[in-house]
Amino acid sequence: MAKLASGRVNAKSSELLDLFNASLPFDKKLYKEDIQGSIAHAAMLFAQGILNEKEYQSIESGLKKIEAEIQEGDFDFVIEDEDIHMAIEKKLTEMIGESGKKLHTARSRNDQVALDFRLYVQKNTQVLKDLLIALEQELLTVASYHTETMLPGMTHLQHAQPINFAYHLLAYVSMFKRDIERFESSYERNNISPIGCAALAGTPHHTDRFFIAEKLGFKEPSVNCLDTVSDRDFALEILFNIATLMTHISRLAEELVLWSSSEFGFVSLSDAYSTSSSIMPQKKNPDVPELLRGKTGRVYGNLIALFTVLKGLPLAYNKDMQEDKEGVFDSVETAKISLEILREAVKTMTVNVERMEEACKVGHLSATDLADYLVQKAGMAFRDAYKITGATVIAAEKSGVDLSEMPLEELKAADSRIEEDVLTFLNLRNSMNARNSYGGTATASTIGQLEYYIGWIKGLS
Numbered sequence: 001m002a003k004l005a006s007g008r009v010n011a012k013s014s015e016l017l018d019l020f021n022a023s024l025p026f027d028k029k030l031y032k033e034d035i036q037g038s039i040a041h042a043a044m045l046f047a048q049g050i051l052n053e054k055e056y057q058s059i060e061s062g063l064k065k066i067e068a069e070i071q072e073g074d075f076d077f078v079i080e081d082e083d084i085h086m087a088i089e090k091k092l093t094e095m096i097g098e099s100g101k102k103l104h105t106a107r108s109r110n111d112q113v114a115l116d117f118r119l120y121v122q123k124n125t126q127v128l129k130d131l132l133i134a135l136e137q138e139l140l141t142v143a144s145y146h147t148e149t150m151l152p153g154m155t156h157l158q159h160a161q162p163i164n165f166a167y168h169l170l171a172y173v174s175m176f177k178r179d180i181e182r183f184e185s186s187y188e189r190n191n192i193s194p195i196g197c198a199a200l201a202g203t204p205h206h207t208d209r210f211f212i213a214e215k216l217g218f219k220e221p222s223v224n225c226l227d228t229v230s231d232r233d234f235a236l237e238i239l240f241n242i243a244t245l246m247t248h249i250s251r252l253a254e255e256l257v258l259w260s261s262s263e264f265g266f267v268s269l270s271d272a273y274s275t276s277s278s279i280m281p282q283k284k285n286p287d288v289p290e291l292l293r294g295k296t297g298r299v300y301g302n303l304i305a306l307f308t309v310l311k312g313l314p315l316a317y318n319k320d321m322q323e324d325k326e327g328v329f330d331s332v333e334t335a336k337i338s339l340e341i342l343r344e345a346v347k348t349m350t351v352n353v354e355r356m357e358e359a360c361k362v363g364h365l366s367a368t369d370l371a372d373y374l375v376q377k378a379g380m381a382f383r384d385a386y387k388i389t390g391a392t393v394i395a396a397e398k399s400g401v402d403l404s405e406m407p408l409e410e411l412k413a414a415d416s417r418i419e420e421d422v423l424t425f426l427n428l429r430n431s432m433n434a435r436n437s438y439g440g441t442a443t444a445s446t447i448g449q450l451e452y453y454i455g456w457i458k459g460l461s
């Protein structure tokens with residue numbers, strides 16, 4: 001069959017042009033959205049008296065048949081059809097004849113692609129949100145076992161102050177909560193129907209854009225058609241949201257890599273989510289978190305690529321915009337599998353409580369507590385207390401003990417105002433539990449945070 005739309009251009013297009021021009025190899029992924037949009041469009045044309053009932057019914061059943069064929073892998077995609085919109089419309093016309101040719105009344109591929117792509121983005125925004133919720137639930141479960149498990153909290157990757165493992169995990173819960181909220185607000189903002197804008201200027205047909213918007217589950221139709229057919233902000237938003245999400249994932253992934261090393265030994269990843277070396281039989285490699293870290297690069301690339309495509313485009317649709325889809329598909333698939341596998345890795349890892357607690361005895365984690373003690377006990381200025389503490393730490397290093405285990409006599413030698421009660425302050429668990437300010441790491445405070453996030457999750461679903 002001849003090309004469906006060969007209006008102005010007569011010569012048979014070259015194979016090279018077809019290959020270069022076509023989006024079909026990748027936009028066939030949008031077949032469900034395309035059919036959903038076409039059925040809604042046909043229903044509107046029927047409601048407005050532009051199609052009669054028979055025409056509408058044959059369009060609807062033809063489209064459903066095509067959907068089933070594509071799903072079963074029985075649909076013959078040919079590159080000359082250029083894109084999924086043309087491929088489906090051509091097939092429909094072959095199947096049902098004249099009525100098929102009426103489907104494209106009052107629309108253009110410009111609003112059609114804007115619709116299909118937006119439906120895809122909206123649907124996957126929900127999917128990613130649900131996967132994020134599942135990850136949050138897993139993190140909360142692991143956290144609930146570890147509100148008393150101490151590990152060295154770090155700054156600059158140096159031991160700083162003792163914190164508990166639940167508190168550490170809740171920092172990620174907090175990041176992913178923002179991600180969920182970003183997906184939610186993007187969904188709301190972009191819940192606007194582009195269909196019916198036609199090529200750029202609207203249509204002379206008596207259409208009802210409100211009818212079709214409602215039928216497709218959108219809040220309302222867009223207000224300005226010229227903007228609508230060239231707006232890809234919804235695509236930029238999902239790319240940005242995924243880029244931010246992957247930034248968070250890559251940070252947790254990096255910690256898993258560190259924690260599962262022999263140097264840290266804080267966690268061991270399940271064998272099911274680790275790989276072995278092809279030459280060194282003793283090795284267990286953290287490929288999963290490493291790949292999570294690595295895949296972050298491509299989703300950043302996808303965001304920058306689309307920004308670059310859209311920059312400086314004159315109104316309205318330009319073919320450049322066909323380059324909008326592959327990066328989004330890639331980022332969405334990358335984020336989906338990353339969220340799933342990260343959840344499994346977290347769920348199946350073993351937390352080595354003893355190693356974490358042992359590590360707290362390295363690096364004088366209660367040094368700040370000694371300074372605070374001197375301030376509180378002796379009314380010393382913090383800077384003076386800081387100096388004395390520094391000297392005490394040097395003394396501890398010399399005798400090869402951690403400050404938390406320094407004999408009382410040696411502590412007293414550092415400053416005459418130090419008394420026996422200092423030992424309570426230098427005790428690591430007391431040091432952690434002393435940080436009971438709102439949002440702090442004390443076990444009591446952490447439990448409060450845990451309850452906060454559990455309540456928030458419950459409120460979502």
Ligand code: ARG
Pocket residue numbers: 023027082083109110113317319321322323
């Ligand atoms: N395949 C095109 C795309 O993905 C669909 C829109 C084409 N519109 C046009 N006027 N050529 O952007």
